[in-house]
Amino acid sequence: MFSATKIREDFPILRRTVHDRPLVYLDNAATTQKPRQVIESLVRYYETNNANIHRGIHTLSVEATEQYEAVRGKVALLIGAPSNDSIVFTRNTTESINLVARSWGDANLSEGDEIVLSLMEHHSNIVPWQLLARRTGARLRYIEVTADGHLDLDMARQLIGPRTKLVSLVHMSNVLGTINPIGEIAGMAHAAGARFLVDAAQSAPHLPIDVTGLGADFLAFSAHKMLGPTGVGVLWAADGLLSEMEPFLGGGEMISLVRQDESTWADLPHKFEAGTPNIADVIGFGAALDYLAGLGMPAVREHERNITAYALDRLGALPGLNIHGPSDVDQRGGAVSFSLEGIHPHDISTILDSRGIAIRAGHHCAQLLMRALDVPATSRASFYIYNTEDEVDALVEAVEAVQRVFNGVSHRTAV
Ligand code: PMP
Helix, strand or coil: CCCHHHHHCCCHHHHCEECCEECEECECCCCCCCCHHHHHHHHHHHHHHCCCCCCCCCHHHHHHHHHHHHHHHHHHHHHCCCCHHHEEEECCHHHHHHHHHHHHHHHHCCCCCEEEEECCCCHHHCHHHHHHHHHHCCEEEEECECCCCCECHHHHHHHCCCCEEEEEEECECCCCCEECCHHHHHHHHHHCCCEEEEECCCCCCCCCCCHHHHCCCEEEEEHHHCCCCCCCEEEEECCCHHHHCCCCCCCCCCEEEECCCCEEECCCCHHHCCCCCCHHHHHHHHHHHHHHHHHCHHHHHHHHHHHHHHHHHHHHCCCCEEEECCCCHHHECCEEEEEECCECHHHHHHHHHHCCEECEEECCCCHHHHHHHCCCCEEEEECCCCCCHHHHHHHHHHHHHHHHHHHHHHHHHHC
16 A cells, blocks of 8 residues: 555655755655665665676676666566666666767768657757757757647647657656657657657656557666666667667777777677666666565556645645646646746745755756746646655645745835
8 A cells, every 4th residue: 555654764864854844855856865775775785795797707796797787677677678688777868868869860860850859858858969960960840838738749740750860759747747648759750760769757757657558769767766876877779779779988898899990899788888887876776666666656656646636736726826737637747837926936946945845946957948938947846756745735835935925025115
């Protein structure tokens, strides 16, 4: 039985106070907190297993290699990948996307080709393609976002065509919470003969995912947004794609034979993991995946759906507060962005922090979306498995306090 209150006991940081108030951590879309199981696995690794992997034949190295490689299997299980070899460990979602832009993009795009993105993309799913476009002469096209925070699918149908070589889209928006119709877009991309990359940075932590059913060719996400340590990302690629691609980084571990002028590459997925990887944090990620598997991703989603519904209800009832993004909780996740009439998000966030509440204020690495919404920035509360309705109540009370402070100030100023 899923219980956020029980889950909280596993997260040491949730016992701390901030400005003498209990911490209310609502910045989970930026990064999540770590359960003691993950923290202990890092300590255990360094205290009992630390060694470099894939190199030694001594016991520590063999054990560390087994533990590291076992996590690949856990990732495969999480996303329904048919093979462990299709899973590459990177540093984060950003590096996974850059890997595709370099290794697949440089070989497959040229002048006149088009890359279709959307206006709700995180900068990490925009800038690598801008760099690729600059290198190859390809052109970027953007699907717009409707007033209620969805992709404009008519526009997607118009933009995705014979010139499209790649469609790259976020699965769940880190600002609007929108869950995009990935299957439908995959159909459009493949009908046009294009490849389809899914930025799953916000969806892999929150939704059950099955890559085979999703229709993606590439999927990218980060461990730190799903209870794992920072410094670990995942790139999954559909059958055959990785073997066609040239390496992204060269060095140790990724070669088979090195000669003076050229080298041959190691088998997949090692061809894409040059140098000593982030061994400890990958193993820590394994503990995070065990934790999530113990809860079950459908239960994780269900909790998030419930708490988001409660938050939308309570925040939506505040006068002068505008929530950006879909109102239907079946079409969105738990990143809830809002604006308060006449009050800058930084002021909101500062006052909330003085009450121990951590939210995010700013452009959320989505400047194109901020421009489309015609706001300089938004405030964003985002939820995860350990958040409770009491915390949503604390958020709502604090937002009301912000309104009281600012209404008082503007009243005095007017006088
Ligand atoms: N895409 C989305 C939708 C995100 O929310 C984020 C992180 N905020 C990223 C990509 C980038 O993730 P990372 O910083 O871990 O590379």
